[in-house]
Amino acid sequence: MNKIDCPVRLNPEPAIMNGLILPSSFTSLWDPPANVAPGGFWFIFRAGKLLVTTSAGLPDPPGIAMGERPPLPVSDRHFVGLLDGVACWVASCNDIEPPAGFVFETLRGLFNHLPDNLLAVAGRGAQVVEFHRTHCHCGVCAALTELDDFGRARRCKACGEITYPRIAPAMMVLVKRDTGHGRELLLAKGARFATIYSALAGFVEPSESVEDCVHRETFEEVGIRVCNLRYFGSQGWPFPHSLMIAFTADHESGDIACQAGEILDAQWFPTGNLPELPSRFSIARRLINAAIAEVAPDHPALRK
Ligand SMILES: [Zn+2]
Numbered sequence: 137m138n139k140i141d142c143p144v145r146l147n148p149e150p151a152i153m154n155g156l157i158l159p160s161s162f163t164s165l166w167d168p169p170a171n172v173a174p175g176g177f178w179f180i181f182r183a184g185k186l187l188v189t190t191s192a193g194l195p196d197p198p199g200i201a202m203g204e205r206p207p208l209p210v211s212d213r214h215f216v217g218l219l220d221g222v223a224c225w226v227a228s229c230n231d232i233e234p235p236a237g238f239v240f241e242t243l244r245g246l247f248n249h250l251p252d253n254l255l256a257v258a259g260r261g262a263q264v265v266e267f268h269r270t271h272c273h274c275g276v277c278a279a280l281t282e283l284d285d286f287g288r289a290r291r292c293k294a295c296g297e298i299t300y301p302r303i304a305p306a307m308m309v310l311v312k313r314d315t316g317h318g319r320e321l322l323l324a325k326g327a328r329f330a331t332i333y334s335a336l337a338g339f340v341e342p343s344e345s346v347e348d349c350v351h352r353e354t355f356e357e358v359g360i361r362v363c364n365l366r367y368f369g370s371q372g373w374p375f376p377h378s379l380m381i382a383f384t385a386d387h388e389s390g391d392i393a394c395q396a397g398e399i400l401d402a403q404w405f406p407t408g409n410l411p412e413l414p415s416r417f418s419i420a421r422r423l424i425n426a427a428i429a430e431v432a433p434d435h436p437a438l439r440k
Contacts, residue, residue: 162257357394
């Protein structure tokens with residue numbers, strides 16, 4: 137049974153909510169076009185951290201290395217697309233100190249510092265680099281692999297097994313209820329990310345539909361049943377390779393009962409008294425903001 141009861145609605149995209157979404161000025165490609173200028177942006181990773189330019193250290197606005205060649209020796213390189221017509225390369229290096237004027241930073245550390253369009257391409261780059269780093273050997277016979285399908289995949293030199301980047305789908309759901317006192321949002325604080333209240337989330341299991349995952353995870357984590365499931369939108373989340381698929385839903389029945397070991401706390405928060413919310417880079421924040429905007433279009437949370 138299809139448990140999406142209502143038609144798909146458009147995902148509102150306020151201008152401040154670009155986050156990690158690839159901009160429309162970016163074209164995803166795996167092979168550089170023949171007429172593209174040599175070089176371009178270099179998204180270089182060392183142990184999961186990105187090389188960025190800095191004149192006086194963060195939080196001065198950092199940037200990404202540009203030029204015909206990478207600014208330090210790299211062990212591999214992969215083309216990932218064009219940003220405003222400029223080639224974007226990702227590469228990795230090992231145990232090399234950054235050259236003068238550069239530092240290595242985590243992607244999360246670059247939130248609100250690196251321009252959004254560069255941060256989004258860096259998110260794609262991080263997943264590409266991580267895929268090639270962790271699939272040098274075949275998962276079937278352990279022989280060496282090589283690039284395949286124009287760089288999208290890796291193929292085993294011995295047995296021919298082909299592997300594409302792994303993407304882990306996860307559902308996110310914001311449960312709401314409208315009472316005589318206004319709208320309330322169900323926000324939870326997970327045991328693994330205990331610093332902030334957010335929408336519920338969980339990974340899709342083998343052969344499970346995303347819709348069934350929403351119903352299962354919601355009941356497991358907070359003990360309630362939901363209805364009126366509506367698709368909101370999706371977003372890649374490169375920590376390390378998730379695809380967040382977000383919904384809204386209405387409370388149908390049940391009182392909150394937090395799952396031990398998974399959920400530290402969960403509460404119904406009135407829109408007029410919300411806790412600290414997730415960063416604007418997450419689809420959770422866009423989901424929460426959209427639910428607030430329906431009932432309180434001038435709410436201060438929408439301006440952050
Ligand atoms: Zn093999």
